Amino acid sequence: MNPPSASRIKVRPSAEREGRKDYISIRDFGFWYGQKKALDAISLDIPERQVVAFIGPSGCGKSTLLRNLNRMNDLVDGIRHEGDITINGRSIYDPGLEVISLRRRVGMVFQKSNPFPKSIFENVVYALRVVGVRDRAVLEEACETSLRKAALWDEVKDRLDDSALGLSGGQMQRLCIARAIANRPEILLMDEPCSALDPIATGKIEELIHELKDQFTIVIVTHSMQQAARVSDRTAFFYLGKQIEYDTTEKIFMNPSQAQTEAYISGRFG
Amino acid sequence: MQRFFHDELRQLRDDLILMGERSLDMTRMVLRAVEAGDDSLALQVRGMDDRVDELEKRVDREIMRYLTLFGPMGSDVRLLLAARDIGHDLERIADEASVIAKRSLVISERGPLKNFLHVPQEGVIACEVLRLALDSFIEGDLDKARLVLKRDAEIDTLNRLNYEELFGQSGDNAKVSASHVELIFISKALERIGDHSKNIAEQVIFLLSGEDVRHAR
């Protein structure tokens, strides 16, 4: 990784993407809920180990697109898609690919933190149990690693067997992050992870995202443009199911190409 | 709580300080070049101006990026606004030093001077005042900043004395040579350097106290 201060201050040219391969590729992706078209011809590439933010007004399709990346939308009846999404070169709609194995490689954190009504330990290692790991030593080690990465270890290391529901809101969300990364997925999807949290908790999670991006490719949907500006390397702006602009975060926020983007980020929308 | 982007603010400060040290170095070096008639030193100073210009552009980009992406509040906003002006002033100081260097080259073409009027003294005070202004920023010292505002008057006085001495003896005085006129340019440049130092001190006062002390008197 680049040394701390020097390159962060430079305006990141798109040439910085050299050396990073495109990890997630979305090509001409369209999506329908029954008769309603929710996404229209989305095409974008997400490079590995970067943070990409999806922004846009309510109902613009950003959450829908995010949930398609791990095929969580399969749970809804009557859906249809066209185009393709590939992760690391392989289409996620490949009939030979089990949805379950896709979801094990792509972790997800939800808007409202949803820990299971089990102990903290059991919450974190759930992903490992699901793939069949039984060895207690392995589970404990993975639990500690994940909780450390989620910056929660020091706060809960003495009460791993307590119920997860006794944690504060911010802690619960960090626990959900720990759970999502316990099985070392390659990609982490975050659907408005901070919208239910206060500013301090939000700040902690943003710091966490900043640290995690060394190891994970992160896609985050957020209502807050300021959050997208703070944490992401690239930003995509959506409106009414269409992709309006996708570029480096600096470009989007300092000098966007599209008038709609400019209107949205300056608050002159609608 | 320290956020990861607060590092960028620190980097910005560091860049400004770097600019300040460079400008101060340039001023000191150019004064030595003038007194010693050292052409190579003068040329070196002119080369350094490019570097300071680059730094100014860099500082401006950093400011704009931070303002856009990280939504600063409170004293961070004042820092960013003050930094922009300080950057400009430092760049102007560097420019003035570069001008002095050019004048020095012209003087030395004509042969060495014997009488420098009050220019060396003015130069020393200008450097002191600039040092004081920079320190007030680096150390966050309001007293030093206010001292700068007072001492700027000394530079103005010396500049005026230079004028009076040179043109007081005029008339048909053949002793007023072209080189002396260059000296007046140098004096003027030093006086402007003092003014820019004063601007920097005003920005520092604004940064530290929120008070806008420009255009007083």
Added chain:
Amino acid sequence: MATNSDSSTPRGESWVWFTGLGLIIGLAMVVGLLSLVIVNGITVFWAPPVPVVKMADGQGIIGQLAQRRIRPGTPASDPRYERQYQVGLRELNGNSYLWVDEAKIKAEEFPADVLGLERVENGPAFVRPITLKQSDGKVLSITDAEFETSLQSEVAAARQIREKLVEINRHQVGEVNADMESARIGLRRAVDLHQEAEAVTNREIIARLEAQYAILQAEGRKVSEGGAVATLGVQDAAGRSVTVPLTQVIRAWFPNRLDTPGRVQLFFSRLREFIFDEPREANTEGGLMPAIFGTLVMTVFMSLMVTPFGVITAIYLREYAQQGAVLRIVRISVNNLAGVPSIVFGVFGLGFFVYVLGGTIDQLFFADQLKYNNNSPVFGTGGMLWCSLTLALMTLPVVIVATEEALAAVPRGMREASLATGASKWQTIRDILLPASAPGILTGVILAMARGAGEVAPLMLVGVVKLAPTLPLDGTAPFLHMDRKFMHLGFHVYDLGFQSPDSDAARPMVFATTLLLIVLVVCLNIGAIWIRNRLRARFKGASF
């Protein structure tokens, strides 16, 4: 000027009083019912002082007061009362209870030597004791100081003899009989199939068993003869004498000599007998142990059967089935099943479970039994298994609905979180949904148990009897006899109330049995609620 809108009582406040009223009426009814049952039931166990009642015409009776009512036919303005006394001595009086016109009573005395007896046959007796012949032959008179203590020790000795006889006659002879029956079946089969060796073996077994039987019989005779020595000579109010062998006496007490702690002790002793002993005298006396046991076992089996069945069905309906018209129809049918009258389930149980399923099982596995044992069916007749299944079927909708509701109440986020981690649908159900909805499922099981434990009508058709010789769970292999008929508390109440030969004697037992049934159901419910509360505390955050 104050207007209506300024009044401090908010609108609609009067409706709150109505709802409170409804609650109070409901509570009053429950409390009233419980009080009625308790008061009438408790009198079975309490031993008040027993008077000697002298009538105006010189006759007298000794008896415990049972009831008091207005004489039928007297005007309401000037009512005349009559009293019912329990005198016992059915062999002399024909009936245990006598009605006496209150107006004709001259005097009531409570002499100290009045004796109450609970007996194995012919019901209780209230008499005046004259003599006691002890088992060592010595005779005591009522005037002897140690009469009472000797009497009680003789009664205790007699109890031991009775218990020994039960051991011999019921258990040991019973085992011999069971072995003999299977040997006889084997013999008939061997003869039928011309297996000489088999036949010879079986005949030998039968001979051996018959010898054992003779030995046991002799032993039994010896014991009972030994117990016949001790007797009690008593007289009733009319002066008639009766000799009561002490082996016939279950309990003896002097009702007018007891102090309150003594009465309380007697009360609890009778209570213990009520719960733990077996019935006597056509279920009008004795205890309810077999009925309690049968009810418990049946309820447990019913719950064990309905829970997995109901939960799995509910999981399928909610999680796996395709949404559509067929699913809606299935759900409507399940809900309607809850409204079907319970006797219909009994008929279904009889027709399908007993005859079709039971008959098939018998033909497949117990053909020998049928052929060589007079066609007496094993599973082709009513029994514990079919009763449990029938009631499980009846309470199935309750469990299904409760489970579906509990599953639906699990927050969607939990489901999504589990699936997003890469768990399969089944893993999500097993590890997340079922534990989280466990309190709700348990609520459904509690409701099912409460409903099932109280149903009587279907049971009458599929396996409950008035008197069962054996328990469905006992010490003989294979320990759990699902083919046996059993006794049930609810049926017991019906039987006592409507089919008893001696309705006066049965009356207090009806109330006591009802009370016991209520207590049993309440205990079951409390147990299940306690389990549910523990689960709820573990899974705090679940909405049930």
